Amino acid sequence: xxxxxxxxLIFHPYLATYRIxxxxxxTKDYEVKVVLTGHPNEIAGLGFNLEKVNSQAQFDYKYxxxxxxxxxxxxxxxxxxxxxxxxxxxxxxxxxxINTLAAIFCRKFYKFKLFLTCDDSLQMAQAYxxxxxxxxxxxxxxxxxxxxxxxxxxxxxxxxxxxxxxQFIYFPIIQNDLYLEKKINANKEIxxxxxxxYKLQNKKILxxxxxxxxxxxxxxxxxxxxxxxxxxxxxxxxxxxxMKTAVNxxxxxxxxxxxxxxxxxxxxxxxxxxxxxxxxxxxxxxxEAFGAVVNEALAGGCFALVSDHAGAHTLIQNDxxxxxxxxxxxxxxxxxxxxxxxxxxxxxHHSNMLKTFEEFYKDITCAFNK
Numbered sequence: 001x002x003x004x005x006x007x008x009l010i011f012h013p014y015l016a017t018y019r020i021x022x023x024x025x026x027t028k029d030y031e032v033k034v035v036l037t038g039h040p041n042e043i044a045g046l047g048f049n050l051e052k053v054n055s056q057a058q059f060d061y062k063y064x065x066x067x068x069x070x071x072x073x074x075x076x077x078x079x080x081x082x083x084x085x086x087x088x089x090x091x092x093x094x095x096x097x098i099n100t101l102a103a104i105f106c107r108k109f110y111k112f113k114l115f116l117t118c119d120d121s122l123q124m125a126q127a128y129x130x131x132x133x134x135x136x137x138x139x140x141x142x143x144x145x146x147x148x149x150x151x152x153x154x155x156x157x158x159x160x161x162x163x164x165x166x167q168f169i170y171f172p173i174i175q176n177d178l179y180l181e182k183k184i185n186a187n188k189e190i191x192x193x194x195x196x197x198y199k200l201q202n203k204k205i206l207x208x209x210x211x212x213x214x215x216x217x218x219x220x221x222x223x224x225x226x227x228x229x230x231x232x233x234x235x236x237x238x239x240x241x242x243m244k245t246a247v248n249x250x251x252x253x254x255x256x257x258x259x260x261x262x263x264x265x266x267x268x269x270x271x272x273x274x275x276x277x278x279x280x281x282x283x284x285x286x287x288e289a290f291g292a293v294v295n296e297a298l299a300g301g302c303f304a305l306v307s308d309h310a311g312a313h314t315l316i317q318n319d320x321x322x323x324x325x326x327x328x329x330x331x332x333x334x335x336x337x338x339x340x341x342x343x344x345x346x347x348x349h350h351s352n353m354l355k356t357f358e359e360f361y362k363d364i365t366c367a368f369n370k
Contacts, residue, residue, distance in 0.1 A: 005031045008368075009088035011079060011099035012117075013038030013072065015053050015061065018292040021176040024058045025361055030090070034061035035082050037074035037099065049267055073097040080106055088112050090368055092147075095119070096135050104142045113368065115145040119173065119289040121311040122152040140166045145367050147171040149290045150311040169367045172315060173290040176357040180299040183272055185349050190273035198261050200277070203234045204345055206337075207278035207302065209271065209293045210285075212241030217284040217307070217328070219250060224333040226254040230341050233259065238274055240265040275300030279346045282337075285310045286327050298322075298352040303343060305336050321352040 008030035010023065015036065026032050034057075054061075067076030079102035083091065093100040093116040100116050107114060116139070118125075128136065140146075140157075145167035148154045157168045195201060206225070210216050218237075225235050237247070237260065251260050266274070275281075281297035281304040294312035297304050304322035306313040316322040323340065326332040 005029065006089040006368075007031045007033070007086060008090045008092065009082060009086050009112075010034045010092045011082075011103070012036055012094045013042065014050065014063075015057060017053055018173045018175060018295070020053055020056050021174075021179065021357065022171075022361065022364075024056070025176070025357075027059050029365060032059040033082070033086050033088075034059055035078060036061060036063045037065075037067075037076065037078065038063075039069045039072055039074070042072060052268070070098070073099075079103060083110055083112070090115065092116065096132070096139050100139060100143075104139070107142070113145075114143045115147060115368070116143060118146045118148050118153070119311075120148070120153055121150055121287070121289050121309065122156055123287060123309050124289060125153050125156055140164055145169055147364065149173050151314045153311070167367050167370070169363055170314075171360050171364055172295065172312065173292045174295040174315075174353070174357055174360065175292075175299070177295075177299050177351045177353045178357070180296065181349075181351045183269075184275045184296075184300040187269050187273040187276050190269060191277040194273060194277055198234070198236075200234060202232070204232055204280070204341065205278045206233055206235045206280045206282055206341075207238065207274055207297065208236065208282055208284075209238045209274070209297070210283070212237075212239055212243040212247055214243065215285055215287050217286045218243060218247055220286075220328065220330055220333060221282060221284040222247070222250050222254060222256070222260075224330045224337060225259075226256050227330075227334050228337050228341065231259070233341055235260045236274060236278065237262045238264075238266050238271060272300070275302065276349060278302050279343070280305065280340050281322075283307060283310050283312065284327075284333065288312070295353070301346055301349045301352055303340055303346075303352065305333075305340060315353065317354055321354060 064078045067074045079099050083106045090113045091103050093103050103114055140161050143166055147169050149172050151170050154168045154170045281302040283291050283306045285307050286309050288310035291310040291312035294304055294306055306316050306324055307327040308324050309327035313324045316324050323336045325336045
């Protein structure tokens with residue numbers, strides 16, 4: 001006997017590489033509709049090929065821009081209209097924006113479970129203004145659950161809201177590791193071309209992927225790396241941004257031009273080839289909601305070194321698939337770099353994720369169906 005799937009309505013600014021896999025996975029268990037309301041300028045500035053991501057969608061979705069944008073949020077009747085027409089059993093909103101407040105309002109007239117994605121790292125969750133704390137308090141007491149990207153954020157919210165019915169479910173910003181691992185391993189030929197182009201034979205590779213932005217703390221990384229004198233290591237910087245001139249100047253001043261390679265911003269197969277090739281990965285951010293690149297690097301079999309102020313550090317178990325270092329500490333970062341560089345080059349290309357995408361996904365559906 002066939003059973004009717006429950007209806008899941010999702011509000012989000014845009015489809016992203018780190019959301020598409022979970023949305024597609026939802027389609028196996030739910031009838032899914034996705035309403036996207038991001039500001040056109042924000043969407044235009046995304047660091048990935050949005051058209052390609054959209055083409056991967058296995059669900060009904062539509063972008064809406066009609067209304068008034070207040071910062072990142074769209075003031076529109078689309079939220080109420082979508083709930084009225086789709087009649088969802090579950091609504092998944094994003095953060096504490098207008099979409100969430102509209103869904104809370106609609107619960108006065110329609111019956112559905114309400115969850116939201118919360119991308120705060122622990123430091124971000126702790127640093128709320130009084131106004132934002134009041135908004136969070138209101139939302140917590142009017143929703144069924146938060147999907148949070150860090151176990152530390154989960155623990156923090158459970159501690160300050162011990163008596164609420166709201167569930168706090170740990171679901172990091174990850175892609176399906178099985179698909180991601182296959183995509184990375186399909187780029188061996190490009191990786192071999194990189195070895196020849198950049199003269200990387202018999203070199204261990206430390207990879208950074210991201211914007212050249214102050215929050216990424218590249219000066220700290222370069223300073224720490226410059227004090228590690230092992231000439232068998234090459235630091236690969238994949239990215240671009242406002243700090244490029246400053247980064248170039250610092251590399252020259254530290255006299256490490258022959259030990260650092262800059263590729264510019266790369267996407268798709270050109271980026272995946274670096275994950276295939278790299279032995280180690282580093283994210284030195286002093287503030288990062290999550291850091292989806294850590295998931296990508298682990299899926300490529302890299303041993304990862306991650307700042308404790310990046311939400312993705314909760315994917316790391318020290319000395320198993322990486323190390324967590326103290327944000328802002330050059331000495332701790334340098335010591336961890338020395339430790340990882342003692343490890344052998346990567347010989348196998350298997351995921352270093354300690355928990356699979358499917359295991360994380362089951363935690364969500366258990367909460368949805370509770």
